[in-house]
Amino acid sequence: MLFRSTSTCASEHLLAVEKVSCVYGGFKAVDSVSFELQPRELLGIAGTNGAGKSTLFAAIAGQQRASAGKIIFDGTDLTALEPYQRARLGLVRTFQIPREFKSLTVHENLLAGAPNKEGEQLFAALVNTQARQQRERERELSEKADSVLEFLNLAKVRNVPALNLSGGQKKLVELGRVLMLEPRCILLDEPFAGVNPVLIDQLSEHIVTLNQQGIAVILIEHHLQALKRLAKRLIVMDRGSILAQGDPQSVLDNAQVQVAYMGGVA
Numbered sequence: 059m060l061f062r063s064t065s066t067c068a069s070e071h072l073l074a075v076e077k078v079s080c081v082y083g084g085f086k087a088v089d090s091v092s093f094e095l096q097p098r099e100l101l102g103i104a105g106t107n108g109a110g111k112s113t114l115f116a117a118i119a120g121q122q123r124a125s126a127g128k129i130i131f132d133g134t135d136l137t138a139l140e141p142y143q144r145a146r147l148g149l150v151r152t153f154q155i156p157r158e159f160k161s162l163t164v165h166e167n168l169l170a171g172a173p174n175k176e177g178e179q180l181f182a183a184l185v186n187t188q189a190r191q192q193r194e195r196e197r198e199l200s201e202k203a204d205s206v207l208e209f210l211n212l213a214k215v216r217n218v219p220a221l222n223l224s225g226g227q228k229k230l231v232e233l234g235r236v237l238m239l240e241p242r243c244i245l246l247d248e249p250f251a252g253v254n255p256v257l258i259d260q261l262s263e264h265i266v267t268l269n270q271q272g273i274a275v276i277l278i279e280h281h282l283q284a285l286k287r288l289a290k291r292l293i294v295m296d297r298g299s300i301l302a303q304g305d306p307q308s309v310l311d312n313a314q315v316q317v318a319y320m321g322g323v324a
């Protein structure tokens with residue numbers, strides 16, 4: 059197995075989001091949201107544009123401070139933790155718009171971690187050991203990147219600069235970068251948006267395989283029908299709050315959800 063499993067979760071829930079709110083200026087983008095994620099669960103979060111889905115992910119992964127509420131991951135209160143510290147615990151996210159290093163190759167992108175301050179710190183923490191151990195560590199990471207690329211069927215573009223990839227391949231690289239961090243829980247923000255149907259099928263298979271290997275997944279996706287195929291439980295957000303949650307069919311049949319999606323839940 060390539061990745062850490064969630065089967066050794068110390069607490070009842072892997073993740074507990076308790077009455078979390080997020081404010082931009084005076085605007086409440088997330089308004090007292092609560093839910094729990096079980097170890098090994100694949101949970102779908104849907105909702106129209108602007109519902110607060112990405113902001114909720116930012117609060118969980120640490121890019122955005124919650125203005126109220128608490129987030130507990132495997133028994134640890136995340137409130138004071140930076141994103142890279144949350145990643146070390148095994149909680150990582152992808153971004154709606156992939157953030158690849160354009161001039162680096164696909165393989166180098168995986169070694170660079172997430173292309174932001176936290177990712178760089180995390181990578182530094184991974185490689186910043188004694189000088190004599192460093193070369194060995196780099197070799198291990200390089201081999202790990204190659205196994206991740208193999209798993210994602212990206213080995214053929216290993217040495218291609220990321221700027222030459224298709225939108226769908228960039229999403230796979232983004233997923234590859236979070237897999238380098240040996241996650242226990244991954245938050246995927248609209249991984250299928252702008253991806254061609256063949257790659258959507260591939261990406262879906264990878265997500266299901268990772269979940270079967272023991273990684274808990276929260277998947278944001280605008281299209282409810284696409285989520286229904288993957289997740290056994292859905293949450294629908296609307297204007298910062300949870301509008302409905304439960305098994306996919308009951309959520310799709312929910313009258314308020316139908317109204318929020320203006321009758322078209324496809």
Ligand SMILES: Nc1ncnc2c1ncn2[C@@H]1O[C@H](COP(=O)(O)OP(=O)(O)O)[C@@H](O)[C@H]1O
Pocket residue numbers: 082087105106107108109110111112113114
């Ligand atoms: N950085 C920001 N500053 C101000 N408002 C923001 C910011 N990011 C998002 N918003 C607003 O917060 C609301 C929720 O946005 P977002 O979380 O991106 O929703 P979703 O991902 O569901 O489309 C929207 O009204 C959006 O315009």
Ligand SMILES: [Mg+2]
Pocket residue numbers: 111112113154
């Ligand atoms: Mg979003």
